Amino acid sequence: MPSALSYPGVYLEELPSGVRTLTGVATSITAFVGYTRMGTPDKAVPITSFSDFERAYGGLDRDSPVSYGVRQFFANGGAQAIIVRVATGYASAAWTFNGGSPAAPVLDVTTASPGAWGNDLRITVDRAAALNPDAQFNLIVSQLQADGVTLVPLETHRNLDMNPSSARYVESVVNNASALVSAKRRGGLTFNQTSFAVSKTVTFPLTATDLVIGGVADGSQAFRLTLAGPAPASMAALVAAVNTAIGTAGLTALLQASESLADGSAGAGCLKLASLTAGESSGVVIAGGAFGGLSGSIHLGLANGGREFTGNAQHRPAEVANLVPPTKGVDGTRAGANEIVGSASGKTGMHALQDVDLFNLLSIPETYDMTDLQAAAVIPAAVDLCEKRRAFYIVDAPAGKNLSNIASWANGVTQSRNAAVYFPAVKLVDPLDELRPRAMAPSGTLAGIYARTDANRGVWKAPAGTDATLNGVLDLAAPLNDLENGQINPKGVNALRNFPAYGRVAWGARTLKGADAQADEYKYVPVRRLALFLEESLYRGTQWVVFEPNDEPLWAQVRLNIGAFMQGLFRQGAFQGKAPREAYFVKCDSETTTQADINLGVLNVVVGFAPLKPAEFVVIKIQQMAGQIQA
Incomplete structure (x- = not known):
């Protein structure tokens, strides 16, 4: 009956038939x-x-x-x-790519499976053809042919990024798309605060030697920034101090003007910061928020149609062409x-x-x-x-x-x-x-x-x-x-x-x-394989029975569905017998499931079948017919 009868009229309701078709499983995987x-x-x-x-x-x-x-x-x-x-005794072919200055390992690439087959692979790292050349790179996997000279490109993974929060993160893209290699970014680029990219873990407050920053704007013009005021005690304070120093040094106009050069030419719309301390070459804080912080303050980055030169760019792998795997693969x-x-x-x-x-x-x-x-x-x-x-x-x-x-x-x-x-x-x-x-x-x-x-x-x-x-x-x-x-x-x-x-x-x-x-x-x-087929098919096809009310309506449904499955096999010739009652039976009633079983949450189903036995021995008897001795 419908849950609520509130107005005079005709109500429609769909009732379940109780039929749950059992499907036989595969037999020869x-x-x-x-x-x-x-x-x-x-x-x-x-x-x-x-x-x-x-x-x-x-x-x-x-x-x-x-x-x-x-x-x-x-x-x-x-x-x-x-x-x-x-x-x-097997091993995978592997490559290690360096980045930054001085050069340090930033990316490991390994063949998807071990074996000497990976020794014929060659990997190219291409920055220039990436969508954002200042921060991204392409990874091209090629294979050396039997002639020992010809290289055939097999996979190209475009616009990869070293930032784990990026949609083009190198590990995420390569490991989910490549059938040949997997990638693993090395440590070094640390994201120690949400949406702030830094080259290494920054310890606050900064010391006095950290307050002078040197770098290159627009790819050519050198500059030197002195952070005024007390040493920044947080990431946000560091970003604010750098922004203030840029304005004080008169670099804002230069950097904003470079935005108009965002046509793919080298150095357009980018800001490079040297290390916080002398002798270090990795970048410092470049972006905060989605496109905020320093990058947003001076109107740089992809959000403004230019190139976003973020901290992860300091850790991109250097460009190489068709690199042979330094670590060789072994078949085992x-x-x-x-x-x-x-x-x-x-x-x-x-x-x-x-x-x-x-x-x-x-x-x-x-x-x-x-x-x-x-x-x-x-x-x-x-x-x-x-x-x-x-x-x-x-x-x-x-x-x-x-x-x-x-x-x-x-x-x-x-x-x-x-x-x-x-x-x-x-x-x-x-x-x-x-x-x-x-x-x-x-x-x-x-x-x-x-x-x-x-x-x-x-x-x-x-x-x-x-x-x-x-x-x-x-x-x-x-x-x-x-x-x-x-x-x-x-x-x-x-x-x-x-x-x-x-x-x-x-x-x-x-x-x-x-x-x-x-x-x-x-x-x-x-006979044995038929029994295994029936067991697996019935096991998978009766999962719906679990936790159903254990009484005659359920028993009838079980008899109906298993019986229909067995009848289908009988019609295909899977059992002995001229009639279904001679070939199989399905029993599920109060005789198989007593009240004690019901109290214990048990439902018993008995399925019997008459298997076909192979004619292993064929005996043919031949005899002579006696001649007619009577008319």
Whole structure:
């Protein structure tokens, strides 16, 4: 009913339908953890193509198994990946720019990510082309091309200012706009009072030696000011004393006349003050208020159409052209098992994925090049992370595993429903080794097949069979026949096979809990991944239920919305059964949520589903028909 019925007539009111559509989450966002040549370490970054990987992480690198895995992922149908770079011994290329007189460091510029790639960058500081040449500067980032001569400008950051209160403050502009470098202003220019720019912290009251100021007006005419009266005891008193001294010395007319020369010519409309004490060269107080104080009193500055020569100009970097980085960048090297695992509290290594909203698959190709002891430190930690995040881990066994020990190794390192292992390794054509074949970890290829199968058929379809071809794979490290396949399949190890006409295919769909002896309900990869998909989708799609009144109207809404979601999956063929009642159920009523639960603030929802199981063994029986013995 409307809140107030005050006049005769018709009232309209919109009523909520109670329908809150649940949307299924993505199923094949793959996280890759390991060494890359470029990129910010210990930071999870999403990409959508191998071109993105080349730009951000340097592309293929012989020391980076992840780079080959990512290429295979996209070649086999992957669409979304997340990269976590893990490296050790890396360094960023860096520049330090001097300013003032005598020269002192005023600005540090560093490449956006570590690596030797930054050694080809060159930086130019240009004052003359800035909008306000007396106080601003342009920062130009160029790259040296392969010929060692040609420079190509990549970024130009214009009209930068050293004043933190400026809208063109160098740190704010560069750090938010640049994909190549970051900037950090050095200490020295101090803003110790709101809107007053000074070269250093001023201690009041000033001493007698501070009361004489020498400088140059209009870029050429020297002058000397003596501050009359007692030593200024505050910033405002200092500004007033300087203004009085300017008038006494007869400089006001000169400075006001220079205002008319505000056409961009050198020295027009500017005032330069030397230091308060002998031997110091940095500027003193130049502006107070927005355009007030000394600058406003003598009608200078941008507010009056001229140039505002403020204290920060004393600390601008000196002009340089195409400066080579004095501090060289270093790519670093592949990290060990401890660095790949990283720290949960520090969010380093694989734990950088804690900051990711969603990932479904995990690949760590570097375990292929580890010893069994090193891999045993990485794989259980990765499994634990996946179980907490409802993700699935495609395990890469260390190189050297053979038919006789792969199953015992796999069952010894982990027995998780959220993981699967494949044997043998794949051989890829290596563009960095004159197209020779190279044995590599198969997880990147398999992650692409998972993504392709999800897109074409759904997460409930096993990523295996004659459709699960291994694109980009030249050969397998060890060919398997049917009998050899039969040795590892019952123990939960998935085979990669080579069949005539079909080529290389994934020929197994069991989790590491899939050994026949365990008889686990999540024996198969598609069943487990479908359950993870349902869990994540329902978790995200029912957040609105929290704090709602816990009674039958809410229960009905929950049944309606979850039921509609499950019905949509049923119509896509995600479950067994001819009718919805055979395929799934959603229960949320007084049987699942008792009065005791309500008193405790608990709402219980039970969702059941009948998963599709892959036809792992196809048995065809053939018999002869007996001849007709009767008419």
